[in-house]
Amino acid sequence: MTAIKTTNIVEGNLAQEPKYFPKGQYVARIVFRIMHTDRKLNPQTNQWEDGRTTAVDVNFYGLAAERYAQTIQQQADVFAKGTAVVAWGELSDRPNTWIDRDGTP
Numbered sequence: 001m002t003a004i005k006t007t008n009i010v011e012g013n014l015a016q017e018p019k020y021f022p023k024g025q026y027v028a029r030i031v032f033r034i035m036h037t038d039r040k041l042n043p044q045t046n047q048w049e050d051g052r053t054t055a056v057d058v059n060f061y062g063l064a065a066e067r068y069a070q071t072i073q074q075q076a077d078v079f080a081k082g083t084a085v086v087a088w089g090e091l092s093d094r095p096n097t098w099i100d101r102d103g104t105p
Helices: 062-074
Strands: 008-014 019-021 029-042 047-061 084-089
Touching: 008 047, 019 062, 029 062, 047 062, 047 084
Parallel strands: none
Antiparallel strands: 008 029, 008 084, 019 029, 029 047
């Protein structure tokens, strides 16, 4: 039996400060959202225009979450909302689509 493991890289900015859920009934977890808006130069106007915005929720579990929580406590300003970040890992097998108030995905 063979398997293919795909690793994804997400670049963007923190849409919110990371939330930490310490170990208790479940394993420790840290979660944050990364957002990125495509920008393209309009050749007619020579102005930058915003394109599609993509949001990805990132979750770390267990020991990784505990280590990130320690780092965040020591350097909270590094993980402030709006900070540029890069995350890599596996995508969930159940991705969600955000629907705006007009019903557009």
